[in-house]
Amino acid sequence: xxxxxxxxxxxxxxxxxxxxxxxxxxxxxxxxxxxxxxxxxxxxxxxxxxxxxxxxxxxxxxxxxxxxxxxxxxxxxxxxxxxxxxxxxxxxxxxxxxxxxxxxxxxxxxxxxxxxxxxxxxxxxxxxxxxxxxxxxxxxxxxxxxxxxxxxxxxxxxxxxxxxxxxxxxxxxxxxxxxxxxxxx
Numbered sequence: 001x002x003x004x005x006x007x008x009x010x011x012x013x014x015x016x017x018x019x020x021x022x023x024x025x026x027x028x029x030x031x032x033x034x035x036x037x038x039x040x041x042x043x044x045x046x047x048x049x050x051x052x053x054x055x056x057x058x059x060x061x062x063x064x065x066x067x068x069x070x071x072x073x074x075x076x077x078x079x080x081x082x083x084x085x086x087x088x089x090x091x092x093x094x095x096x097x098x099x100x101x102x103x104x105x106x107x108x109x110x111x112x113x114x115x116x117x118x119x120x121x122x123x124x125x126x127x128x129x130x131x132x133x134x135x136x137x138x139x140x141x142x143x144x145x146x147x148x149x150x151x152x153x154x155x156x157x158x159x160x161x162x163x164x165x166x167x168x169x170x171x172x173x174x175x176x177x178x179x180x181x182x183x184x185x
Contacts, residue, residue, distance in 0.1 A: 020076035
């Protein structure tokens with residue numbers, strides 16, 4: 001269990017931070033950028049939850065908890081053949097997202113164009129979260145080129161942006177704001 005008695009430690013005053021394995025890295029290290037962007041996505045989802053209700057709010061709450069799991073996963077570098085106590089994203093979390101995406105998408109009309117971010121306040125907030133999640137994914141993919149990142153973590157972040165897209169459509173009750181190519185020429 002996490003116990004935070006002191007909020008500031010002064011150990012980061014010179015531009016370094018501690019990872020979950022005790023090592024220290026620069027605050028602009030790619031790994032820190034990745035889990036920091038996951039944290040940013042979680043904050044945007046917190047805003048979305050202010051207007052979400054019912055099942056959507058419940059899903060967002062579970063996703064927020066998963067994003068803390070993902071942050072914990074990313075803050076402890078993986079070692080090959082690792083069998084430690086470290087918290088890692090697992091396939092069941094990816095499968096839950098896929099199941100929810102499929103169930104939500106069944107209730108929506110087929111798309112005839114790309115969707116412009118907007119419509120309802122909740123849809124706009126979910127689109128913002130989706131773009132932050134996509135940035136986190138790009139950072140995680142780049143990190144995975146240099147260090148080990150769990151395959152389930154990469155799948156989770158990829159599915160999450162799809163999930164948020166479908167949720168945004170549901171928030172607009174199927175009345176999506178569609179892109180009309182060349183409309184303002």
